Amino acid sequence: MAENFQYTEDSIKSLDWREHIRMRPGMYIGKLGDGSAQDDGIYVLVKEILDNSIDEHMMGYGRTIEIKISDHKVEVRDYGRGIPLGKVIDCVSKINTGGKYDSGAFQKSVGLNGVGTKAVNALSGYFKVQSYRDGETKVAEFETGNLTMEKPIDKTSERNGTKIIFTPDPTVFKNYHFIPEYLENQIWNYAFLNAGLTINYNGKKFFSEKGLYDLLMRKVDEDSIRYPVIHLKGNDIELALTHSNQYGEEYYSFVNGQYTTQGGTHLAAFREALVKTIREFYKKDYDASDIRQGVVAAIAVRVVEPVFESQTKTKLGSQTIGPDGPTLRTFVNDFIKTELDNYLHKNPAVADALLKRILQSERERKEISGIKKLANERAKKANLHNKKLRDCRAHYDDPKADEELKNQTMLFLTEGDSASGSITKSRNVQTQAVFSLRGKPLNCYGMTKKVVYxxxxxxxxxxxxxIEDGIENLRYRKIVIATDADVDGMHIRLLIMTYFLQFFPDLVKNGHLYILDTPLFRVRNKKETIYCYTDEERQRAIHKLGKNAEITRFKGLGEISPGEFGGFIGEDIRLEPIILSKETKISELLNFYMGKNTPDRQNFIIANLKIEKDIVFDDPAQKDDEEEESEAA
Incomplete structure (x- = not known):
């Protein structure tokens, strides 16, 4: 009980920098995760090291960065000035130590507080730093932030620069794995924001000539854009903009090379300035939602000593571009008012195409206004006693909620009462919500947004x-499709994905949609239980537990007891992210899977049918038992 707690001098503890980072990693890198989300901690570690190399490039030192990343090992080599040799150890192991407090050395960099590299060091099972400077080199190695090896300064023929090698600590980042698509997106962003910089990643070259123009051309489906990308550049600001046929708004915002996934003052200023400039250009007070419907844009600004709302720098809080500069709102508004207005006057064909898109959005909005009002009234009534939703306590859009909790929030989309019941009973009510579907959702391919209401x-x-008005106020960090791994479950999965891709593609593109991976088999004996997610895992489990092991095939989520289910959606949850690559064209993808039954799709299904092979057993009797079980099923 509380009264028995002795509050004495022994209760007061002082942690050194390493202990504090390892005890409270969320304060330094956001959330931990296993790598299935693009903002998981292992990608933040990579970013913190790369930021230093990028800052060197921005200051005019080093045009190439070499990156090698395997399953668990990261190596980054830049060709900047190199860390001053006498401070190599301090720069990676003394908190609040760095060269960026000297504004003359790093004027508009991202890493200003001397924490990033130290956090990577403390959270790595192995960490090595080596600096090359004017024909000399210094090297040191660490384990979980503790210095294990230091060599004296030696001669070298290597070019100036810094090399960092680290392995994220598996006791901190449990069961982690790097997803190549996330790393490539991260590296492409660095290339787009630093035109002329070459990044070599695992033998592949990343290089951009046109900056944010190239970024937008990589992100957008060229077949769906309504007019050529508008690309505008000024001092400390760059902008790329177009409109597409898709629903929603899609933005990529950056500050000093940092991808601000949650936007901030610069993005708010852009959205406001875009509406204001277009209204003034066409001399008509169009609705803001009609102007921004279908917009795809990227904006990058450079700010002196930026203020972010968290250590992970995902949302800009700065109000001005520098101590003596104008407000960001004024700066962005003045630039767009002048440059975009000039562009539209000089390019009447683009101005006409933009106007047509606005008028189309206006027509669509007015067409559904009546039913939208009725549907929203029904939704408000349903929310008071919504049996479909079992909500959680923390929410992603709550500004007062703990950052770590917000990042853990997820909504499970389930089908059927039994599956919903199992998840509801075993979930974490703090961060996990459940939305129950009554059956197969409507195939909404090719329909207008009217069907959503x-x-x-x-x-x-x-x-x-x-998400009715965009994903800025999304209530859950992850939307998890939890359906059975049978034909019906796969169909429901496709129908849900169609709904999001058709009407909320920015939600998918921003990495919020996942598939829950649940075990197909349970193999157990009296001493041990092994859950298997693949047939190969089942074979290994049978070999380990022997011929008398009991094998259960889970045919549906409802068959898994709540007690067991808790283990699959807790710390060891396995999620498969839905990732849209550059080559993915949403319109073609939906047409192939959800359009009319074409010979192409039939041929695809036939070509990809998987026939399960017999499992090879050491004991023939076990094989006979399995065959009998299979025939019975």
């Missing part, structure tokens, strides 16, 4: 996620 289930889901 006409279909009660779609409308309730949209309100549960709070």
């Amino acid at each position: 006409e279909n009660e289930e779609f409308n309730l889901l949209q309100h549960a996620l709070n």
Whole structure:
């Protein structure tokens, strides 16, 4: 009990820098994760090291960065000035030590507080730093932040620069794995924001000539854009903009080379300035939502000593571009008002195409205004006693919620009462919510957004996620499709994905949609239970536990008891992210899978049918038992 707690001098503890980072990693790198989300901690570690190399390039030192990343090992070599040899150890192991407090050395860099590299060191099982400077080199090695090897300064023929090698600590980042697509997106962003910089990653070259123009051309489906990308550049600001046929708004915002995934003052200023400039250009007070519907844009600004709302720098809080500069709002507004207005006057064909897109959005909005009002009234009533939604306590859009908790929030989309019941009973009520589908959702391929309001289930889901007006107020960090791994389950999965890709593609593109991976088999004896997610895992489990092991095939989520389910959606949850690559064209993807039954799709299914092979057993009797079980099933 509380009264028995002795509050004495022994209760007061002082942690050194290493202990504090390892005890409270969320304060330094956001969330931990296993690598299945693009903002998981292992990618932040890579970013913290790369930021230093990028800052060197920005200051005019080093045009190439070499990156090698394997399953668990990261190596970064830049060709900047190199850390001053006498300070190599201090720069990676003394908190608040760095060269960026000297504004003359690093004027508009990202890493200003001398924490990033130290956090990587403390959270790595192995960390090596080597600096090459004017024909001399210094090297040191660490384990979980503790210095294990230091060599005296030696001669070298290597070019100036710094090399960092680290392995994220598996006791901190449990079961982690790097997803190549996330790393490539991260590296491409560095290339787009630093035109002329070459990054070699695992033998592949990343290079951009046109900056944010190239970024948008990589992100957008060229077949769906309404006019050529508008690319505008000024002092400390760059902008790329177009409109597409898709629903929603899609933004990529950056500050000093940092990808601000949650936007901030610079993005808010851009969205406001875009509406204001277009209204003034066409001399008509168009609705802001009609102007921004279908917009795809990227904006990058450079700010002196930027202030972010968290250590992971995902949202800009700065109000000005520098101590003596104008407000960001004024700076961005003046630039867009002048440059975009000039561009539209000089390019009447683009101005006409932009106007047509606005008028189309206006027509669509007015067409659904009546049913939208009724649907929203129904949704409000349903929310008071919404049986479909079992909510959690923390929410991603809550500004007062703990950052670590917000990042753990997820909504499971389940089908059927039994599956919903198992997840509801075993979930973490703090961060995990459940939305129950009553059956197969409507195939909404090719339909307009009117169907989102006409279909009660779609409308309730949209309100549960709070994405009617965009994903800025999304209530859950992850939307997890939890369906059975059978034909019906796969069909439901495709129907849900169609809903999001058709009407909320920015939600998918920003890495919020996942598939829950649940075990197919349980293999156990009296001493041990092994859950298997693949047939190969089942074979290994049978070989380990022997011929008398009991084998259970889970045919549906409802068959898994709540007690067991808790283990699959807890710390060891396995999630497969839905990733859209550059080559993925949403319109073609949806047409192939959800359009009319074409010979192409039939041929694809036939070519990709998987026939399960017999399992090889050491004991023939075990094989006979399995065959009998299979025939019975």
